[in-house]
Amino acid sequence: TVNVNNLNALSDLHKKPDANFTYGTAGFRMKAELLDSVIFRTGILAALRSKKLDGKVIGCMITASHNPAEDNGVKLVDPMGEMLEGSWEAHATALSNAESNEHLIDYIHSMVSSLKIDLTKPANVVFGRDTRPSGESLVAALADGLKVLDATVTDYGILTTPQLHYITRCLNTAGTPEAYGEPTAEGYYKKLAAAFKVLVEGKTKLSALTLDCANGVGAPKFKEFLPHLDDALSVKIVNDDVDNPSKLNLNSGADFVKTQQRGPIGLKMAPQERYASFDGDADRLVYYYQDDDNTFKLLDGDKIAGLAAMYIIDLVKAAGIDSISVGVVQTAYANGASTQYLRNSLNVPVSCVSTGVKHLHHEALKYDVGVYFEANGHGTVLFSPSALKTIHSTEGSNPAQAVAARSLRALSEVINQTVGDAFSDLLLVETILTQRQWTPKVWDQAYTDLPNRLVKVVVKDRSIFKTVDAERKLVEPAGIQDAIDAIVLKFRDGRSFVRPSGTEDVVRVYAEAATRPETDELAYRIGGLVF
Numbered sequence: 204t205v206n207v208n209n210l211n212a213l214s215d216l217h218k219k220p221d222a223n224f225t226y227g228t229a230g231f232r233m234k235a236e237l238l239d240s241v242i243f244r245t246g247i248l249a250a251l252r253s254k255k256l257d258g259k260v261i262g263c264m265i266t267a268s269h270n271p272a273e274d275n276g277v278k279l280v281d282p283m284g285e286m287l288e289g290s291w292e293a294h295a296t297a298l299s300n301a302e303s304n305e306h307l308i309d310y311i312h313s314m315v316s317s318l319k320i321d322l323t324k325p326a327n328v329v330f331g332r333d334t335r336p337s338g339e340s341l342v343a344a345l346a347d348g349l350k351v352l353d354a355t356v357t358d359y360g361i362l363t364t365p366q367l368h369y370i371t372r373c374l375n376t377a378g379t380p381e382a383y384g385e386p387t388a389e390g391y392y393k394k395l396a397a398a399f400k401v402l403v404e405g406k407t408k409l410s411a412l413t414l415d416c417a418n419g420v421g422a423p424k425f426k427e428f429l430p431h432l433d434d435a436l437s438v439k440i441v442n443d444d445v446d447n448p449s450k451l452n453l454n455s456g457a458d459f460v461k462t463q464q465r466g467p468i469g470l471k472m473a474p475q476e477r478y479a480s481f482d483g484d485a486d487r488l489v490y491y492y493q494d495d496d497n498t499f500k501l502l503d504g505d506k507i508a509g510l511a512a513m514y515i516i517d518l519v520k521a522a523g524i525d526s527i528s529v530g531v532v533q534t535a536y537a538n539g540a541s542t543q544y545l546r547n548s549l550n551v552p553v554s555c556v557s558t559g560v561k562h563l564h565h566e567a568l569k570y571d572v573g574v575y576f577e578a579n580g581h582g583t584v585l586f587s588p589s590a591l592k593t594i595h596s597t598e599g600s601n602p603a604q605a606v607a608a609r610s611l612r613a614l615s616e617v618i619n620q621t622v623g624d625a626f627s628d629l630l631l632v633e634t635i636l637t638q639r640q641w642t643p644k645v646w647d648q649a650y651t652d653l654p655n656r657l658v659k660v661v662v663k664d665r666s667i668f669k670t671v672d673a674e675r676k677l678v679e680p681a682g683i684q685d686a687i688d689a690i691v692l693k694f695r696d697g698r699s700f701v702r703p704s705g706t707e708d709v710v711r712v713y714a715e716a717a718t719r720p721e722t723d724e725l726a727y728r729i730g731g732l733v734f
């Protein structure tokens with residue numbers, strides 16, 4: 204059993220405030236001042252998870268991603284670098300809401316018995332945090348939680364979220380045939396840089412990319428990374444002020460650029476140059492450029508997915524191994540034109556799943572090579588074990604095939620297999636643009652986005668909104684879906700759906716149609732139905 208005196212003493216240092224917590228799509232996330240007890244208890248959960256998995260290393264990342272500086276959060280990473288198994292999210296929520304030490308102990312004991320956790324097993328946990336000032340004290344709360352079950356811990360200090368996912372996988376696969384790399388930030392840089400250099404070898408270097416780091420952890424980390432590239436890529440970093448915490452994600456970063464459909468404030472854009480933005484923990488990436496007529500053009504997650512799928516399909520064919528199936532996973536937020544492009548021009552299967560990285564990741568595992576991206580810039584490409592085997596055993600029967608096979612091998616190394624990673628995705632995009640010698644405008648020509656609009660509607664109780672069919676249809680409240688369908692029918696290329704947010708107390712309405720005015724009207728009319 205758990206040492207109750209020890210738990211009481213530690214738990215008294217991290218008293219639960221009067222609040223209700225939920226481990227949601229991206230872990231716990233809220234005002235940092237509310238998080239102390241939540242993070243302490245997440246430490247206990249991480250140790251339990253590790254013991255349950257026979258001492259496998261569990262990762263713990265303290266970050267609130269694209270949220271404002273005063274927020275923070277925590278998410279857990281399972282042994283292969285994937286997100287915490289879904290069924291454990293409820294345990295995280297329950298632990299965080301236990302009203303007293305007694306309730307906390309009772310819940311831990313109920314987990315131990317129902318999940319058959321052997322408390323004599325070791326617990327191994329690693330953690331990291333982004334640049335938020337609250338991170339330091341929250342790490343101390345986490346460490347206290349980990350003491351409750353005597354976990355062995357390693358503090359990796361300041362990291363991007365995908366780096367922690369990478370390190371977790373490396374630690375759990377060390378010495379096995381699936382070994383993933385050296386379990387350090389340095390090892391991560393070396394692996395990505397080596398693969399990227401193979402991919403662009405012999406090609407003319409592109410002009411410099413301007414990279415907006417949202418004044419977050421991506422800035423110092425990308426600066427650490429750049430020297431490893433030996434000048435294979437020119438990057439000019441902007442919004443790198445991590446010494447002024449209040450600037451984090453302020454008027455900058457992937458979320459700002461995607462939602463505002465404009466460049467970060469203060470960035471002077473020149474026609475046809477390439478720009479990219481990370482979010483606050485560097486697991487999201489969007490590109491953009493300014494057209495000759497000065498209009499702002501966004502190259503979002505859908506555009507990245509289209510580019511990646513196009514390139515991988517070509518490589519697989521060029522290597523003579525087109526038995527490998529390539530598929531793309533999107534959410535309902537994917538622009539209709541991107542889905543059309545993937546299905547009709549690239550002839551790839553496209554699946555649509557619910558919002559949230561874990562759903563996309565899960566679905567992408569069904570393909571030999573699964574490309575998954577949310578429109579907001581979260582995403583990656585997964586290579587199945589059998590695809591990797593084929594790619595590694597293919598030598599090619601002529602030099603062109605050999606080169607394509609080599610590129611595929613390097614691509615599987617440059618792309619983070621654990622989770623969407625802005626560094627990795629940036630190298631993927633830069634690889635393709637360099638290989639093709641494309642400007643962002645040429646990339647953008649694959650298809651033209653349908654005008655779209657995303658509206659937030661504040662409702663009394665968002666929990667009454669229930670969806671099915673990958674969130675594309677409302678089943679409750681009854682009748683609304685029929686009304687939506689009737690309105691959508693009246694709009695050319697119209698599409699609209701309503702879903703409750705998983706991260707904010709609002710309902711989101713998405714609309715797209717043939718023209719901007721029609722889109723706005725559609726969004727307005729659908730919004731009126733739920734209000």
Ligand code: 16G
Nearest residue numbers: 228229559560561581704705706707
């Ligand atoms: C979380 C998800 C993100 C999703 C967003 C939707 C992860 C790591 N993050 O941030 O993928 O797009 O939630 O938010 O899964 P919403 O439910 O408020 O629309």
